[in-house]
Amino acid sequence: MKFYLLRRLVSILITIILITSLTFAMMHTIPGGPFTRERPVPDEILRSLNKKYNLDDPLIVQYLNYMKGLITFDLGPSYSKIGTSVNDLINSGFPSSAKIGLLSILVIIIVGIPLGVISALKQNTKLDYFVMFMATLGITVPSFVIATLIIYFLSGKLGWLPSFGLKTPLSYIGPVIALSGYSLSFVTRLTRSSMLEVLRQDYIRTARANGIKELSVLGRHAVKNALIPVITYIGPMIAAILTGSFVIESIFAIPGIGRYFVESVTNRDYTTIMGVTVFYAVFYIVMVLLVDLAYGFIDPRIKLGGDK
Structure with missing residues (x-):
């Protein structure tokens, strides 16, 4: 039973990493961004928002930061509900x-x-x-x-x-x-x-x-x-x-x-x-x-x- 649980826990960890990685990749493959609206946002405001949420960093850096947050159970801030985290x-x-x-x-x-x-x-x-x-x-x-x-x-x-x-x-x-x-x-x-x-x-x-x-x-x-x-x-x-x-x-x-x-x-x-x-x-x-x-x-x- 102990070896069975150990194998299952390892497989669970691998599955979560794969799901997170695929979701992250798909989100950044979709055209547009979290601040894309029907009415265009001024470039200065868009650059400021991207900098605030570190969206101007390379994708690999964003991915590593997100995975680091998962380890500490920090799912990051919500982009649509200002001042609210995903955990909230x-x-x-x-x-x-x-x-x-x-x-x-x-x-x-x-x-x-x-x-x-x-x-x-x-x-x-x-x-x-x-x-x-x-x-x-x-x-x-x-x-x-x-x-x-x-x-x-x-x-x-x-x-x-x-x-x-x-x-x-x-x-x-x-x-x-x-x-x-x-x-x-x-x-x-x-x-x-x-x-x-x-x-x-x-x-x-x-x-x-x-x-x-x-x-x-x-x-x-x-x-x-x-x-x-x-x-x-x-x-x-x-x-x-x-x-x-x-x-x-x-x-x-x-x-x-x-x-x-x-x-x-x-x-x-x-x-x-x-x-x-x-x-x-x-x-x-x-x-x-x-x-x-x-x-x-x-x-x-x-x-x-x-x-x-």
Whole structure:
């Protein structure tokens, strides 16, 4: 296990360096700069801004300075929000993204997994057909369409829910539904298919033939093994949801990381784009590592790193 963790940590470090380097290169390949506007900025002001943020240094010097900042967890200043650092934007935006993200994850796990199990146990019944129809609908309808419909009907026409922000408990309902729709449907379908496959295995038939109670067969053997592919999906999903949905946060005007990222792309705010990308990449990689470690707890037969 120790050697496995060491290898994974080294690979994580290499991956972060590659992602940071590629992002840095792409940002400086795009025509224009962070201070390029529709109305041209006077040359003197542009030179002054470039000098202030060291953008007139050679690219290799800028790259080394940025990497040096990463080591000390300094993501640099925001070019579009004067006087604000990228660290400040992430610190202020992540709580909002995490709030709707955690609620969405709870909905996905608490609703999606039981629905998938029930649908598998009730295969080819009206309940199974209904659950699969709703799950298919949730996968095919984009999240921004769901968000728009919620704002139009539940907020605009009926006035049941706030249309923007996170000021009241009711204001969380719209973003959570829109954010969890696709993943909830996918987890339901994945759980159902995995559960059906496990129920056809010989060890399930043997357990039932030996007189083991059905609840024990389902809980200790079927569901436990059926969750392995589900957890494989849930790990990266958690990283994606917690770090913010770019579209959903923009539609509901939620001041989260996703909204800041969209604004930074529009304003060509290099440091914010790179900072959010690195933050997302690290979060994603860590969640994948935790998923790999969780395999060993769910199924002791799975050994990590060639352990015997």
